[in-house]
Amino acid sequence: MDLFDTPGTLLPIPIEDGQLALLSQLPLPWPNAEVLQRLLDETPWRQESVVVYGKRHPQPRLTAWYGEASYTYSGLKLEPLPWTPLLLAIRAAVEAACGARFNSVLLNRYRDGQDSMGMHSDDEPELGPEPIIASLSYGTTRPFILRHKRNKQTIRIALEEGSLLLMSGQLQKHWLHGINKSARSLGERINLTFRYVV
């Protein structure tokens, strides 16, 4: 967090064809390091596989899906785990910060620089036409890459621990996003994307 932001304000990031806003530190009753450690310890992490052109590929990260609805992407159907007290407390803080409701959260764990997420849009029909997605990060800062589908404009945002990035409006329709691999040896990062699945 830098000296000039007011803690607790979601600052809009100017972007064409969509909406983005960043809160530098989500207020929670625990330090960021404790939230990271509890998420590492309490989550039944799994390495899922996706099938692309008939071939199975293990994902280069660990995941867990929580909430009330199952979620399907790239031929992978995830059955939800029940909310934990920690995740309910985090969800309440995220909802208060964003002024939106969420019924599901995808946890992604990037164990080191070799873990990544390919460029994609969160545009599954069950997220609705203009999905509101709130992305909360803990642990190592990694660059979040956004690329415009048509003009290929690229934006990098360093997602620091405790930060909350809100994606909404037409962002998923016009932009891809992802987390690149890094050749550097990096520590653990956990990202939580809160969503509303109908």
Ligand SMILES: O=C(O)CCC(=O)C(=O)O
């Ligand atoms: O790890 C991140 O910051 C991105 C996660 C993401 O894009 C997703 O879960 O759909």
Ligand SMILES: [Fe+2]
């Ligand atoms: Fe995403």
